[in-house]
Amino acid sequence: MKYKLIGSKTSPFVRGLRLLFVQHSISYEFKNIDYFNSKEDADFLARVNPINKIPVLVISDEKSEQPLYDSRVIFNYLSQEYHWPTLTLNEENTLSAIYGAADTTVNLFLLQRGGSDVFSKNDNWYVQRQKDRTQAVLNFLLPWVSDLDPAVEKDWNFLSMSFFSYAYWANKRGALDLKTNPDIAAFLERFSKKPGVAETDGFGV
Ligand SMILES: N[C@@H](CCC(=O)N[C@@H](CS)C(=O)NCC(=O)O)C(=O)O
Structure with a gap:
């Protein structure tokens, strides 16, 4: 293949x-x-x-x-x-939450690229609903994120990779403030040395 x-x-x-x-x-x-x-x-x-x-x-x-x-x-x-292990139902929910936040933020970002000023002001019910959804998802994910340990091999998996990619991107695009989300900032820092992280950094640090 x-x-x-x-x-x-x-x-x-x-x-x-x-x-x-x-x-x-x-x-x-x-x-x-x-x-x-x-x-x-x-x-x-x-x-x-x-x-x-x-x-x-x-x-x-x-x-x-x-x-x-x-x-x-x-x-x-x-x-x-x-033949990787099947995700548990809770892991499926975690992945749904990560993708829910990512879909929402990507759509807001594209709206911004299209000319709407969505990240600096709350201009309508729809935009506010998307921001509320993202924050609710982050709150839901926080206990899981805080527990992830780079020294534990199984903790670097598709879920943590997807969340890492999302949070890193959202911050670079101005949609996630790491100062007001210190646990997410700490997670990004903890996992920054994992294999592939540097070479897949599309923002070229
Ligand atoms: N459900 C899709 C979402 C992928 C997605 O939203 N990709 C964005 C880029 S990050 C995109 O291609 N957007 C183009 C568009 O919305 O026109 C997946 O999980 O692959």
Whole structure:
């Protein structure tokens, strides 16, 4: 099987998967696209994914090519393929919460890119609801996040990788203030030396 991951260097969804590939030494080709600034890339993405989002994983062998359109589907596929332990129901909820926050913040960020000033003022009910959702999810995740220990091997898993990618990205995009979220800041610091973290940092520190 050959894997091609189509994504961007900054997307939190894409980074979670890249960290997973590094962790399990799975080789893959990374196709970096910029659907916002490049029309060619935007057209390419629209051709390979009708949902028009990244990541897309293209799985190929000699005979066929199979695209997968969604991070969770990609993770589930890899889990089966490599016989990783099934997530518990609580872990599924944690992943739903992380993705819920990530979906919400990405949508706000795209709204901002489209010209609405969403991160500096609360301009309407919808935007406020998204911000409230993100904060509620962070509160829900906090006990789990605070317990994660980089010295415990199993604590660096797809859930913590996904949360790391999300929190790091949200902070870089001005959507998460680490000063008012010190437990998240501490988590990012604790896990900053994990394999793949430096090489997948799309903001180039
Ligand atoms: N449910 C998707 C969400 C992926 C997603 O929202 N990706 C963003 C980039 S971080 C995107 O491609 N957005 C393009 C758009 O909304 O037009 C997944 O988990 O893969």
